Amino acid sequence: MGVGWKRKDLLGIQDLTVDEITLILDTAVSMKEIASRDIKKVPTLRGKTVINLFYEPSTRTRTSFEIAGKWMSADVINISTSSSSVSKGESLKDTGLTLQAMHPDVVVIRHSAVGAPHLLAGILQRTSVINAGDGAHEHPTQALLDLFTIREGRGTLSGLKAAIVGDILHSRVARSNIFAMQKMGMQVRVSGPATMLPRYLDRLGVEVFGRIEPAIADADIIMMLRVQLERQAAGLFPTLREYSKLFGLNLDRLKSARRDVLIMHPGPINRGVEIAPEVADGPYSLILNQVENGLAIRMALLYLLAGGQAANNN
């Protein structure tokens, strides 16, 4: 384990302490430097095996973990379940036991079922499990890279106001960020159609707004979430057109935000739906910084969970 880190797994933000989060963010600072080198390689994880077990499709998270592992000299294997025995009906338990028999050091899992990484972590006694997204529950590495991006942009986290807008009900990004931001002393607001706001958020200390305008009014950070078409089919909102009209972040709405506002989005974006192209591509947008920082955070996590030596050994 990297210095100061005690956990076998990273399953969620809810379990982490402020110190642990700070350790991850600080470790990521030195990792980020590797991306700017000509030769993007450090031997930190040489001889370690990282398996990406993705039961759901992913571009950024999976590629991010793959590159992070390879830059650190780990052997990275990608399993996408459509082409694995999972399509033959193999259970998560048996998949876990099979992988365990091949002695991986880290398994990164994304699954549509809440608690799947926790189930796997219990089965893989000698392997670190990283949750890359479990259903609508948590996406801890996303929240960590979001915190990193905010800290980079503002220098601090405590006291900042963040507005998360969109389908909070089904969003693991929203949940992990709510937990993470509150732990680090930020004030969190949410907004979205009433059908997409889970009940009792106020009991978690989150301010809930039925309209986007008051939510973003003096927010330091505006985080937009992707709206999925299948929610329309489920009767949660009538049309993308109406959603965009009521909750989309366009240039007009941006006018009422702070001069130094940070615009974020976990991606992939629906251009023109929840976020206007001009905003996504505009000067306030940190969307691509998020992607870049995702690499640094994931390198930091792989190091903390599976690395033993200092990152700057080369």
Next chain:
Amino acid sequence: MRILIEGGRVIDPANNVDDVLDVLIEDGRIAALGPGGAARGTPPPDRVLDAHGKVVCPGFVDLHVHLREPGREDMETIATGTRAAARGGFTSVCAMPNTNPVNDNQSVTEFVLDRAKREGAVNVYPVGAITKGQKGEELAEIGELVGAGCVAVSDDGKPVMNAEIMRRALEYAGMFGIPVIQHAEDLNMTGKGSMHEGLVSTELGIRGIPAASEAIIVARDILLAELTRSHYHVAHVSTEESIRLIREAKAKGLHVTCEVTPHHFAITDEAVKSFSTNTKMSPPLRSTRHVEAVKAALKDGTIDAIATDHAPHTIQEKEVEFDSAPNGIIGLETAFALGMTVLVEGEVLTLNQLIARFSSEPARIFNLPKGMLSVGADADVTIVDLTREWVVDARTFASKSRNTPFDGWKLRGEVLATIVGGKVVWELEG
């Protein structure tokens, strides 16, 4: 065979008895009860059970059990399920019809009764299906089912979603004086939900099932009970809203009854945070507000009976992700002790009230000639030790299945012996 149960505190709510008495059993019936040797009679008994310091009560009656046979004998059989019942102090169980094949006809009912007679440790009362195949579309031959021995009908596992069919079912079953048991939930509202919709589901991101899903069907059915004047029984009631509606219905004199499971008074949705699939069942574990309402309803009699909804599942079925796991937990072997520990020690019910909710009340509402220790009644008797605490160890269960969230719990109230028809079918070693 003459058995004398000596020196125990006999609690028989049906006859308003709470006294230290001896109980004499002869030829499968209660022959006599009396203090200090008065009941002994001649010749001397074949067996004397020393019950000094123990409680002697009518054998418990469980209105809601899944014995899984025919069809899923890998989870449980009539033999193992009734042994589990005996271990829990139950002497009669009502067996739900969602077997494979479904008990919607005479031949399945006769199969269950036959198996129970030959291999069952306790009395088995079959519950027939309301609709053919439990599909919710056409009434099953309820007359034939009653004739074959069914004491109630239910599509349990599922609700009857169609109000017209539920109305006709109540009307038709009314001809035979049997209750129609509803598993109350609106399937459209439940959707893909796996747990109670509340603060915990908001935190965990697991799709929630609102309390309204249960209450809406209860509300609808109470109106149908009013229309038809038949006996409507709510299975495993779990919400404050449903309880409120049932309380009003009873106050109006409608023939509405209900039952609650031990898990719905013992644990809340907080237990789901462990992601253990032994916290997944239908209806789901609810939040504190609902658990408190359940306890108050047990106390004021709005809830008539405690029924386990004993639902065995194999280990590999439950050893999966929470969303994929089937609903249900076993309950026969922990029910009474949970009642003792949570309700009596928790000062919600007196011991007498608890025993009534396990015996005389369930028997009364379903018209079963059980749950009492009257002279001449069937000798179905349970002897419990309330002084000892014991630790639940699922590995020692008589049930074939192990899906319980109470493994490792320290409980008060241990069943020492269970007697069915004058025969000792279970006794604790030592």
